[in-house]
Amino acid sequence: MGETQEPAFRKFVVRTPGKLILTGEHAVVYGKLALAASVDLTTEMYLTLHTDRHGSSSFLVCLEDLKFECSLPLAELQISNAGTAPNLDLELLDKLKSLIASRIPAGTNHTVQMSLLALCFLYCSIVGNSDASFELRVKSTIPIGAGLGSSAAFSVGSSAVFHLLHHHLSSQGVFVPDLDVINSWAFQCEKMFHATPSGIDNAVCTYGGVVKYKKAVIGSVSIPEARILLVNTGVGRQTKLLVEAVRQKRNDFTAIMDPILDSIDQISCKMAEIVQLPPDSNFSAIQELLSTNHWLLASMGVSHPSLDEIHRLARAHGQAGKLTGAGGGGLAYVWLNPNCSDDQVNALQQQLTLSNFTCWPTRLGVKGVQIEELRN
Numbered sequence: 331m332g333e334t335q336e337p338a339f340r341k342f343v344v345r346t347p348g349k350l351i352l353t354g355e356h357a358v359v360y361g362k363l364a365l366a367a368s369v370d371l372t373t374e375m376y377l378t379l380h381t382d383r384h385g386s387s388s389f390l391v392c393l394e395d396l397k398f399e400c401s402l403p404l405a406e407l408q409i410s411n412a413g414t415a416p417n418l419d420l421e422l423l424d425k426l427k428s429l430i431a432s433r434i435p436a437g438t439n440h441t442v443q444m445s446l447l448a449l450c451f452l453y454c455s456i457v458g459n460s461d462a463s464f465e466l467r468v469k470s471t472i473p474i475g476a477g478l479g480s481s482a483a484f485s486v487g488s489s490a491v492f493h494l495l496h497h498h499l500s501s502q503g504v505f506v507p508d509l510d511v512i513n514s515w516a517f518q519c520e521k522m523f524h525a526t527p528s529g530i531d532n533a534v535c536t537y538g539g540v541v542k543y544k545k546a547v548i549g550s551v552s553i554p555e556a557r558i559l560l561v562n563t564g565v566g567r568q569t570k571l572l573v574e575a576v577r578q579k580r581n582d583f584t585a586i587m588d589p590i591l592d593s594i595d596q597i598s599c600k601m602a603e604i605v606q607l608p609p610d611s612n613f614s615a616i617q618e619l620l621s622t623n624h625w626l627l628a629s630m631g632v633s634h635p636s637l638d639e640i641h642r643l644a645r646a647h648g649q650a651g652k653l654t655g656a657g658g659g660g661l662a663y664v665w666l667n668p669n670c671s672d673d674q675v676n677a678l679q680q681q682l683t684l685s686n687f688t689c690w691p692t693r694l695g696v697k698g699v700q701i702e703e704l705r706n
């Protein structure tokens with residue numbers, strides 16, 4: 331009897347959804363309530379773990395959306411921080427920055443550098459020393475840097491990938507993900523991207539659903555029926571800079587800014603109540619709450635003419651809408667009147683397209699991060 335040959339590698343895919351903040355962005359950074367949902371856009375991370383440990387170990391990274399590929403020799407990544415409680419070790423980041431700079435072509439863009447830094451940081455923190463070789467291929471339908479949580483999906487997915495890898499390097503058993511641990515490490519990674527994140531993005535990407543968030547997930551909300559259009563302005567912006575600008579404005583004008591943040595908190599409280607009512611009875615209130623939230627964000631300095639135009643078009647067509655995420659460009663969303671006809675939706679979509687915006691429907695409250703082993 332011949333022995334059954336063990337495959338030389340194992341393949342896994344980790345799928346992480348994007349997120350949509352319905353109300354409360356920016357205010358949530360100051361401990362106010364926000365309402366957010368996972369959306370049916372996904373970052374997929376394909377992990378191939380070579381089980382035959384011959385030759386030198388390596389880590390091949392392919393970032394398809396950024397059209398970037400490189401190999402990081404693991405021997406040089408033996409900077410282990412594994413076993414520590416989740417934290418953002420600035421000394422480790424400095425060492426990794428130099429290592430990455432020495433391995434990639436000069437002039438590689440900042441986005442790629444940040445993605446590699448996030449991966450190396452999580453590898454050293456979660457896996458540490460290893461003699462394994464593996465490949466990681468990343469591709470996503472979440473627009474990058476637009477307010478739908480691409481960095482959070484990247485952080486949560488990477489955290490899950492390295493916990494999975496760590497498990498399979500030391501054990502034969504089935505991997506049972508600890509979502510709280512995956513989320514805590516993803517939050518450290520989000521700090522690297524955004525400096526002072528509230529944690530809402532990584533929590534929604536990890537756990538999925540529609541959640542109330544106030545310093546942590548404090549409950550979930552069931553929305554009987556919501557028809558949502560996502561609208562991309564195509565205007566680039568950086569979350570970190572927008573969050574810093576709001577912080578500066580709050581420091582300079584605390585007595586003016588704090589009531590605005592409190593009002594946004596109240597909008598989220600009211601929104602969390604009324605979205606659960608039958609769709610026919612709550613739409614005019616949703617319209618008012620979203621518009622008020624939009625203009626309060628504009629008064630904080632984080633809107634953009636294109637976001638105001640989307641809000642105007644939504645209202646002119648009898649719909650509700652507001653900017654979402656950090657603002658300054660990126661995305662807005664439209665909450666469609668449950669009674670409007672397909673013709674009315676098409677008319678709005680045509681108008682948005684004519685104005686050079688990209689729009690498409692989305693589904694709220696999908697599952698959070700999922701891990702699957704691929705056979706064959």
Ligand SMILES: Nc1ncnc2c1ncn2[C@@H]1O[C@H](COP(=O)(O)OP(=O)(O)O)[C@@H](O)[C@H]1O
Binds near residue numbers: 373395396445475481
């Ligand atoms: N699919 C991806 N592939 C590689 N890196 C990604 C991907 N998605 C997100 N990132 C990383 O996340 C960063 C985006 O963060 P950010 O500006 O906060 O945008 P968002 O609002 O979409 O979260 C990018 O600079 C990149 O480093």
Ligand SMILES: C[C@@](O)(CCOP(=O)(O)O)CC(=O)O
Binds near residue numbers: 357531654
């Ligand atoms: C502005 C903020 O509330 C949300 C940022 O979302 P995004 O990075 O634009 O997807 C910041 C945060 O909550 O950490």
